[in-house]
Amino acid sequence: MPGAVDGFEGFEALVELVRLRYRRLRKRLGREDTPPILACVQPSLHEQPGLLAGIAEQLRPGDRRLKPVPCAYVDLTSNRRTRSGPDHDLAPIDVDDVLELSEVLTKMTGKLGSGNGGNYLFRRTNLVKWLMKISVPEPDGGPPAISGKMFRRALATAGEDGATAARYALDSLPRVLAAGVLLVVTGFLRVLHSGRVPGPGKGYRWFRNQDFLPRGDDSFAELAYRITADQWQKQDPAQIARLLVGAFLGDLRQAYPRRGFFRRYRTTFPIVLLDGITRANGGYALIRAVADVRNETRTFDPLLLMTTSRLVPPLALPPAEDSSLESKTPAELVQGWHQRNEALSRRREIVAWIIPITVHTRAAGEPPAPAAGYLSRPSTPWRRTRVARGVSVLVTLAVIGGGYTAYGMVDDERRCGDGFQWRDGTSWIGSDPIADSVARIDGTCVGVSDGSNSLLLPSTQFDDVRGLIFAQNEQVRRLHAETDRPLMTLVFVAAVADQVGTDKALAAQREQLAGMAVVQARQLDRNRGGEPLLRV
Structure with a gap:
């Protein structure tokens, strides 16, 4: 994007900074692999926007042989509401901040869930946002009513065809059986939603184990009820914000499993380009919540967040003189951030995760900057x-x-x-x-057989007799188990190896075996209790 390259000082260095942190460098990822928040400060943001749009273009190489880097560009510049003065004491997050944060997360998950964004799944995030919208008044049952709401949500997720198929299946069954099936399904969902079932219930298990909201009676239904539309505004807004962002980062983390040979292997981290953040449009609240969650959980998450604003988040201070890319190289910025990150994070400082970068508009008449190289997605191993x-x-x-x-x-x-x-x-x-x-x-x-092993009687002359005896032996076994008739065993002893070229060489042995089959059949036909059964 030539306009972006020529319009901003250090644009090529900014692209290089993204290059240093957007790739997955190893299979097993730890906390030290968590990318920073790149906070670009543009004093002339309203007069000359387009910085992050230019970065987004650099993630889409023109060469079709190169794979584009999944990213999500979210423009918040249309909402220019802001608050005057710096925020030296970090004013507490309020209900309005949570509402704006939820809207920003909705835009981000929508972009990241698309093909260009990486096809990420946001089951936990969507569940939290859905719970914050539904109403469960106390007279309707409070927490116990959550399972019913979840069941109807599952039907709605299945779509009209799925709900119609479920109703048709229940209508086709006898009433008692349909009631039993419905009881089993609802019981299974209640157990699943309890958060105590591993495997398919791990999403609800996360809600029970999260540390952002008090756990109450340690059940998913009770926690879910406290974040419904009628209840969440009674909670601490900062805790609700951390729960939202914690669910969002947890969903992203799920896409980078430590194990699983058959799971999709991603070679890049999700890049979110958030343009024009302020304290009033949810952008600052997002940065604060991301930093708080990282400081509290101290676990890896893959989010590479890049923002633009007129002031330095989260305190809305003017940019420092030495924060431009002209004073330090991208590698020096990343190295300095790594050195201070651990100590600041242990003190739970929000700035532990932020690299502030001042970006100025290129003055007229300055020589054009060298073209920034496109970024591409590395090939999967x-x-x-x-x-x-x-x-x-x-x-x-x-x-x-x-x-x-x-x-x-x-x-x-x-x-x-x-x-x-x-x-x-x-x-x-x-x-x-x-x-x-x-x-x-x-x-x-050499050995003993009940007629089932044809290799003991290899000649074709024995096939019909052997098969008959085998069938009658099975019938004898069954009758002996069902009745009290005694059982006798007849043993046929013979050397019956094939004699090549002599078709009638085994005729005598065959006739003897056939005679045993006749006697065995005769005993089977006798139904008197004292008559023994014969096994050959």
Whole structure:
């Protein structure tokens, strides 16, 4: 954006300052990786705006081969309401500040939730803002009514199609069953909203564990009731502001998990460009709340916040003479901030997170500044891409399948079994209980079978008889379990290895086995209690 480069002194150094802090430099992120707040002070902001718009353009490289950096540009210059005089004692945040802060967060989450902003999800932030808008009068049940409100919110989130499908499903069920389903669903939601369920209930668990509002009776419903439309203005506005910003920073932190190979890996931090902040439009309140939350939680959050204002936040003081980018290089500014951040943060100073930068308008006739380089999104490490995840899944499946196949082949060779055929679907993967009493000796299968193992009777001449005996053995087993008829076992002993080229070599053995099958069938047909069942 040539106009921005030529219009402001040190614009290229300001872009370099963003370059130093917008990239993710390692997989596991800690508190020391939290970016600062870059507070650009423009005494002539109203006369010559466009600084942050120029920064936003630098995050959109013209080369299509380079990926744009996700960012959110929020213009607050239309709201020029301000308060006169400096704020030496930091006036307490009031209800109006919270309302303005909520509006600013709404604009920021809307931009960051889009494709250009990074597709971030703001479940906690949206829940807090929704609770601050709903009304739950005390006669309606107070905290117990929160679960009902949450249930209706879930239906509304599902959309008209989802609500219609739920009503249709309930109408299609018998009345008693529909009532049971509704009772189970509402009971599950109550347990989920209690904040005591890990996994799907971790969002509500965060509300129980947060330190920005007193926890009360340690339940989500009670806390949620205290921030509804009729109740939150009775609370400390500063605590409500910290709760809003804490939820916002927590949602951003969720996008940078410490673990999770299949989670999206982000290579940049979310950049929010907040143009024209004042003490009256929520901008100063946002900076104060972000710094307070960081000082209190002392945990990492990825927000890189860059603002413009006419005075230095949060005290609305005139800029210092040595705060311009002409007096220090971007690297020196970041290094100096790192050196003082820890000590100031332990004293819970808001300025611990702020790097004030004075930006002046370039005087007419000055030589043009060198062009600032565009910033682009670094490529995702190959091992964290979708292709790598897909390859890892395929390799894992191939290893499991190959191991299963190899185990089945070894098992077949060792015990004359078949690791890929299961009896009644109850065997473990890769094992074959039907072959437990069979072994291969000198290449010949030797053992005992109830007809299920075809390798003991390899000749095709035995297939029909073997199958018949196996079926009758199953019937015998079932009848013996259901009745008190005694059980006898007949053992057929024979050497039945295939004799190549002699079709009738095993005829005698087959006839003997067929005779046993006939006797077994005859005993099955007799229903008298004293008649024994025969197992071959």
